[in-house]
Each structure stands twice: as structure tokens, then as C-alpha cells.
Amino acid sequence: MTYDPVASIIVPSYRGVGRLPQLLDSLAAQNDGTPPFEVIVVVDGVDDGSVALLEAESRFALRSIIFPENRGRVAALNAGFEAARGGVLIRCDDDLVVPSGYVAAHVEAHTSGGAVGVVGPTRDVHAPSAYARAYGEDAAKRSFAHVLSRSPADGWRLWAASCSITRETWESIGTYDDRYKGYGWEDVDYGYRLHAAGLPIKVVEAATADHHGSARTTRARSVKAFEAGVARATFRKLHPEAPIGAPAAGKGLWGAAVRLTASSLRSSRAVDRGARWVDRILPLVPTPVGRKLVALAVEGADLAGAARSSEDDGRNR
Known part of the structure; x- marks a missing residue:
């Protein structure tokens, strides 16, 4: 089965007007020859100027889903994935800046064999501060090294802000679990469900993105x-x-x-x-x-x- 676009990038966003411009700029700077892709941004219930920003975007195909009230990240992810038209579905959080080969790296990882889950590592970026000097920068280095050193059998634990599956896998595994109401672990849960279904998790260094939304304090x-x-x-x-x-x-x-x-x-x-x-x-x-x-x-x-x-x-x- 063929898809047009080849890839869909799903971006859950809550009060993201200050973060989205950097992400959109990096997506607009993908290399020549990148497979056709669309971007779906789910604005999670608070329009802080994000809607106007997204409506003005013309450098690539972009659609918005606007929640009338805040429903949380799980609902935003599920709405974006369900609306996607691509054959490769890429989750990309709104506080990332992705490399110019990002989309191609995700797509390529799904074309070289059987069904897999793909993790794009993220590297925390800290502005100078007392917190960054004391803890943030050191924690970021240790975390990134930890990601790259994980054994393939443990790759599901890395399922997080930048990852991808095929549409067929999404239809097989199902939606993110809405029993996660607060922060975290809905993503690890999805990685574990992929693992339990027998899908290997592949960490693709070429898709490494800078994470600008890490804790600052x-x-x-x-x-x-x-x-x-x-x-x-x-x-x-x-x-x-x-x-x-x-x-x-x-x-x-x-x-x-x-x-x-x-x-x-x-x-x-x-x-x-x-x-x-x-x-x-x-x-x-x-x-x-x-x-x-x-x-x-x-x-x-x-x-x-x-x-x-x-x-x-x-x-x-």
C-alpha cells in the first residue's frame, strides 16, 4: 500500500507558541529529497497565539486540530495519530529542534525490514543558570549516554518525545492509554506494548533532536x-x-x-x-x-x- 504523504508528524502542543517556531523552522529545513510529509499539530485547549502561528505556516503541509478545552497529552496524541494520512507516523513533541535528515531517517528505518518501533534520541539543551551548572547539564549528558548504551531488549523504555511506527502498527497496537492522567509513562507504556507484541525497538542516532523544553529549575x-x-x-x-x-x-x-x-x-x-x-x-x-x-x-x-x-x-x- 502506498501513502501520500509518506510520513505524518504528530505534534501535541500545550501553550506552545514560544516553542513551536523553532520546531517548524527545523521541519522546513529538511534536506532535498526528503519523502513527502505532513505535520499535524494538536493544540490542547489553550490558544496562546498558536493557532495564528500555525495558520501562517506555508512552507510544508500542515493541519491543526484544536481542542476546545485542555484534554491532556494522551488525548492529543491519539487525535493526531487518528487524523494522520501517512504510512509512517512520527511523534515529535513541540519543544524539539530536529536535524535536517530527521524525516528521512525515520522513514528509512521502516523500509529496511519487518515492523519495528523507532526511537529518535533527544539531547537536553540548557540555558546558563545555577540549576544547569549544578545539575541540568550533567544530568543531560548522563541521560543521553544512557540512551545510546541501552541494549536492544530494553529499547522500549526509551519510547518518548520522538518516535515512530507505521500506520499498520498503529492499527494493530491501538491508541495511547488514557488511564495515564498526569505527566509521563504513557509513552513508555506504548513502547512496552510494542515490545510485548514482538516488535524490536530501533534507536536511530541520525534522528537525534535537541530538546529545548527540559526542566529549567x-x-x-x-x-x-x-x-x-x-x-x-x-x-x-x-x-x-x-x-x-x-x-x-x-x-x-x-x-x-x-x-x-x-x-x-x-x-x-x-x-x-x-x-x-x-x-x-x-x-x-x-x-x-x-x-x-x-x-x-x-x-x-x-x-x-x-x-x-x-x-x-x-x-x-
């Missing part, structure tokens, strides 16, 4: 960690057979410190308050000390989120 990173802890617990309930355990604090003095921190973070408000305190003192302490303080806040928040989810589950039974 301890507060932002910690709140995401708390929500991800909750979502991780949801994943474990839905897929008890998957090799994903509960978050662990570790051993020794560091583990004790993480557990103590987590015990004080019983809500997202508590996480927010504690992380703001860390952000205030980061410019005043040596970088190694700052790195430990941020790590303590983030790891404690993740552990607290998982514990909060377990408690809520127990109350709801």
Missing part, C-alpha cells in the same frame, strides 16, 4: 519526578509482568536521606515548596553541594509520588 524537575512516580505506579499496575520495579532509595546514608526527604513530600504542593527552597540557595553553594541538593529533591519526589499512588490505590479499593 529544581522545582520543575521535582514536580515532574513526583508526577512520574505516580505514573510509574500506574504502569506497574497495568503491566505487572513488565521488568519495572518500584523506585528504590538506594542503600547507605544517601538512601536514608532520600527516604527521609520522600517522607516529607506527601503532596505536589510539598514537593513544590521544598524544591523552591533548593532553587533559592543554589546560587549560594558550591556546585557539588548544589548537585546533591537537587538530586535529593528529585529522587525524593519520585519516591514520594510512587508512595502517594499506592496510598491512593489502597483508599480507593
Whole structure:
């Protein structure tokens, strides 16, 4: 079966007017000979100027889906994928800047054999700040190295902001799971479902994109960690057979410190308050000390989120 366009790029976007221009510019700069593609941007319930920006785009085929209210990333992804006309369906978050061979790399990965899931790695880009110096830049380097070192059997854990499947695979595997209500893990869930269906996950370095929307503060990173802890617990309930355990604090003095921190973070408000305190003192302490303080806040928040989810589950039974 042939498709026109060959590829559809699905972009979920919430308050994205400040991020979308860089992404659109990079998509407009794809190499000559790139397979025909369309872009579908799902504006998730808040028009902050994004609609006018998208209506003015004329460099490539672009369609918009406008939600009248915020429905969340899962709903945005599912709406975009369902509307897509291409044979290769590429998820691309609105805070990425993609390389000139991005579309071609995704398409090529689906034409060299059987059905696969394709991950395009992302590299966090940080503006100079106390948080970036103490934690963000180092975490970004470690995260990117981790992505490239994953074994093929574990590739499904990398399913995230830049990935692709064929239309046939989408129709077979189904939609993103709407039981993920907060931040995170709906993407890992989809990667696991691909893995469970026997599809290999291929990491394509040629599709590596710069990620400009990574957390810029301890507060932002910690709140995401708390929500991800909750979502991780949801994943474990839905897929008890998957090799994903509960978050662990570790051993020794560091583990004790993480557990103590987590015990004080019983809500997202508590996480927010504690992380703001860390952000205030980061410019005043040596970088190694700052790195430990941020790590303590983030790891404690993740552990607290998982514990909060377990408690809520127990109350709801």
C-alpha cells in the first residue's frame, strides 16, 4: 500500500507558541529529497497565539486540530495519530529542534525490514543558570549516554518525545492509554506494548533532536519526578509482568536521606515548596553541594509520588 504523504508528524502542543517556531523552522529545513510529509499539530485547549502561528505556516503541509478545552497529552496524541494520512507516523513533541535528515531517517528505518518501533534520541539543551551548572547539564549528558548504551531488549523504555511506527502498527497496537492522567509513562507504556507484541525497538542516532523544553529549575524537575512516580505506579499496575520495579532509595546514608526527604513530600504542593527552597540557595553553594541538593529533591519526589499512588490505590479499593 502506498501513502501520500509518506510520513505524518504528530505534534501535541500545550501553550506552545514560544516553542513551536523553532520546531517548524527545523521541519522546513529538511534536506532535498526528503519523502513527502505532513505535520499535524494538536493544540490542547489553550490558544496562546498558536493557532495564528500555525495558520501562517506555508512552507510544508500542515493541519491543526484544536481542542476546545485542555484534554491532556494522551488525548492529543491519539487525535493526531487518528487524523494522520501517512504510512509512517512520527511523534515529535513541540519543544524539539530536529536535524535536517530527521524525516528521512525515520522513514528509512521502516523500509529496511519487518515492523519495528523507532526511537529518535533527544539531547537536553540548557540555558546558563545555577540549576544547569549544578545539575541540568550533567544530568543531560548522563541521560543521553544512557540512551545510546541501552541494549536492544530494553529499547522500549526509551519510547518518548520522538518516535515512530507505521500506520499498520498503529492499527494493530491501538491508541495511547488514557488511564495515564498526569505527566509521563504513557509513552513508555506504548513502547512496552510494542515490545510485548514482538516488535524490536530501533534507536536511530541520525534522528537525534535537541530538546529545548527540559526542566529549567529544581522545582520543575521535582514536580515532574513526583508526577512520574505516580505514573510509574500506574504502569506497574497495568503491566505487572513488565521488568519495572518500584523506585528504590538506594542503600547507605544517601538512601536514608532520600527516604527521609520522600517522607516529607506527601503532596505536589510539598514537593513544590521544598524544591523552591533548593532553587533559592543554589546560587549560594558550591556546585557539588548544589548537585546533591537537587538530586535529593528529585529522587525524593519520585519516591514520594510512587508512595502517594499506592496510598491512593489502597483508599480507593
